[in-house]
Amino acid sequence: MSSSDECGGSGGGAISSSTQKKYKGVRCRKWGKWVSEIRVPGTKDRLWLGSYATCEAAAVAYDIASYCLRGPSSVQGLNFPLMLPPGVGTDMSPRSIQKAASDAGMAVDAQLTVKQPQKSTQESSSLNDGCGSTNWEGMSGLRENEALNISVDDYL
Structure with missing residues (x-):
């Protein structure tokens, strides 16, 4: 899959779902925001x-919550398993998990949106649904094997 493929989600628009890169726990709203949610194991809750500007940020938020809820056995099913922050725990309350995941997603959003070159007016108006592609391989900011600079200890 090329780096110019879109992120996954239900708001794919003009591009077929077979060409999209799909992240677990992430979907795209009609207006272009990426959202993330997760089921609490053993319940219907x-x-x-949160809601994010980039699909990568929503995917990282899902990863943090998944690891906190399901523990180390969930690492193989994460979107970015190498990006878990050090010290992330599995003994947090749902509210603390929500806060940690949201903060991680917002940190990724901030890094990616600052690093993205500004699009021209003509280029940004040609997007169909706001869920455009993100080429983050060429960015000097966040990389998959780079740990996030957040502390879960703040939420305990």
């Missing part, structure tokens, strides 16, 4: 993890 869901934890709302």
Whole structure:
């Protein structure tokens, strides 16, 4: 899959779902925001993890919550398993998990949106649904093997 493929989600628009890169726990709203939520194991409850500008940020929020809820056995099913912050725990309350996941997603959003080159007016107006592609391989900011600079200890 090329780096110019879109992130996954239900708001794919003009591009077929077979060409999209799909992240677990992430979907795109009609207006272009990426949202993330996760089910609490053993219940019918869901934890709302937030709304983000990029699909990568929503995916990181899902990863943090998934690891906190399911423990080390969930590492293989994460979107970015190498990006878990050090000290992330599995003994947090749902509210603390929500906060940690949201903060991680917002940190990724901040890094990615600052690093993205500004689009021209003509280029940004040509987007169909706001869920455009993100080429983050060429960015000097966040990389998959780079740990996030957040502390879960703040939420305990």
